[in-house]
Amino acid sequence: MLAKRIIPCLDIDHGRVVKHVQFHTGRWEAGEPVELAARYEAQGADELVLLDISASAEGRRTMLEVIARAAERVFIPLTVGGGIGSLEEIRAALRAGADKVSINTAAVRDPDLIRRGAEAFGSQCIVVAIDARRRPGGGWEVYIHGGRTPTGLDALAWAREAERLGAGELLVTSMDADGTRAGYDLELHRALAATVGIPVIASGGAGSLEHIARVLREGEADAALAASIFHSGQYTVADVKEYLARQGVVVRR
Numbered sequence: 360m361l362a363k364r365i366i367p368c369l370d371i372d373h374g375r376v377v378k379h380v381q382f383h384t385g386r387w388e389a390g391e392p393v394e395l396a397a398r399y400e401a402q403g404a405d406e407l408v409l410l411d412i413s414a415s416a417e418g419r420r421t422m423l424e425v426i427a428r429a430a431e432r433v434f435i436p437l438t439v440g441g442g443i444g445s446l447e448e449i450r451a452a453l454r455a456g457a458d459k460v461s462i463n464t465a466a467v468r469d470p471d472l473i474r475r476g477a478e479a480f481g482s483q484c485i486v487v488a489i490d491a492r493r494r495p496g497g498g499w500e501v502y503i504h505g506g507r508t509p510t511g512l513d514a515l516a517w518a519r520e521a522e523r524l525g526a527g528e529l530l531v532t533s534m535d536a537d538g539t540r541a542g543y544d545l546e547l548h549r550a551l552a553a554t555v556g557i558p559v560i561a562s563g564g565a566g567s568l569e570h571i572a573r574v575l576r577e578g579e580a581d582a583a584l585a586a587s588i589f590h591s592g593q594y595t596v597a598d599v600k601e602y603l604a605r606q607g608v609v610v611r612r
Contacts, residue, residue: 360609361581361609362405362609362610362611363575363580363581363582363583363603363608363609363610364405364406364560364581364582364583364610364611365403365404365405365571365582365583365585365596365599365600365603365610366404366405366406366407366408366438366560366582366583366584366585367395367399367404367407367408367584367585367586367589367596368407368408368410368562368584368585368586369392369395369396369407369408369409369410369586370410370412370586371392371409371410371411371412371413371421371422371425371441372412372413373413373421374391374392374421374424374425375390375391375392376390376391376392376395376590377412390590392409392425392429393425393428393429393432395590396409396429396432396433396437397432397433399589399596400432400433400434400435402595402596402597403596403597403600403611403612404435404596405435405436405582405611406435406436406437406438406582407429407433407435407436407437407438408437408438408439408440408461408530408560408584409422409425409426409429409437409438409439409440409457410439410440410441410461411439411440411441411442412441412505413441414441414442419442419448422439422441423451423452423455426439426452426455426456426457427455427456429456430455430456430457431456436458436459437456437457437458437459438457438458438459438460438461438486438530439452439455439457439459439460439461440460440461440462440463440486440488440530441461442464443460443461443462443465444462444464444465444468444469444472445465445472446472446475446476446479449462449476449479449480449484449485450479450480453480453484458484459483459484459485459486459527459528460476460480460484460485460486461486461487461488461530462476462485462486462487462488463487463488463489463490463503464503464504466487466521467501467503467510467512467517468503470520470521470524471524473485473487473521473524473525473526474524474525476525477524477525477526477527478525481527482525482526482527483527483528484527485525485526485527485528486526486527486528486529486530486560487518487521487526487528487529487530488529488530488531488532489501489514489517489518489521489529489530489531489532490502490503490505490506490532490534491514491531491532491533491534491547492506492509492533492534492535493535493544493547498513498514498515499513499514499515499547500512500513500514501513501514501517502534506534514531514547514551515550515551515554518531518551518554518555519554519555522555522556522557526557527557527558528557528558528559528560529551529555529557529558529559529560530560530562530584531547531548531551531559531560531561531562532562532563533547533562533563533564534563535563536563536564537562537563537564538563538564538586538587539564539566540564540565540566540567540570540587540588541564541566542564542565542566542567542570542573542574543561543562543563543564543565543570543573543574543578543580543583544563544564545573545574545577545578547578548561548574548578548579548580549577549578549579552578552579552580553579558581558582559579559580559581559582560580560581560582560583560584561574561575561578561580561582561583561584562584562585565583565584565585565586565587565588566587566588567588568594568598568599568602568603571583571585571599571602571603572602572603572606572608575603575608576606576608585599600612
């Protein structure tokens with residue numbers, strides 16, 4: 360059985376780690392990204408996700424510098440995303456020290472970018488991020504532009520297409536649950552696990568150790584991503600892994 364992964368997420372705005380609730384409200388600052396990255400590696404994180412949420416030209420330069428400094432300090436895989444929209448930008452992130460690149464808005468606008476990225480750098484380097492919000496009539500809709508723009512795309516259908524085009528992994532965030540600490544959207548992640556054959560990282564809603572255990576078991580996710588519970592000091596990565604091991608969930612110790 361493959362071990363489940365625990366992945367802290369660092370949302371970076373002009374060089375600082377920040378956090379919002381449901382993408383847009385309740386912003387608070389968590390600290391300096393490289394120091395946090397080193398802290399989480401020491402706690403036993405399996406990977407790290409670094410997201411550039413400013414994604415301006417100035418933010419892009421700052422982000423590449425952050426990636427390079429983080430890659431010098433930590434030796435676990437780094438996934439980098441936020442505003443990446445071309446093969447050249449994927450290449451720049453990988454050259455700076457990222458192991459994987461997450462694409463979201465650009466993939467929806469130009470799905471062939473997934474194929475071109477997988478052919479150029481390998482599927483293992485291409486993570487497609489999906490921000491999904493529940494539809495009143497059932498199912499989930501894909502949003503882009505940091506959760507601001509609805510696309511009309513069904514999240515499960517888009518996940519299947521991303522896999523077909525060559526994505527090696529999906530990073531799926533429930534917009535309804537994000538930052539609320541009320542638990543992951545288990546229905547969403549179960550549906551995804553039944554839809555695709557590539558790994559799914561569950562994101563959005565972690566507020567307790569049981570939330571993480573449930574999304575890995577009942578939600579059938581391959582990895583759990585969390586931010587607020589780690590940045591606030593509520594739990595360490597080691598706390599999570601010790602709890603999961605007691606619950607019979609296979610993790611890297």
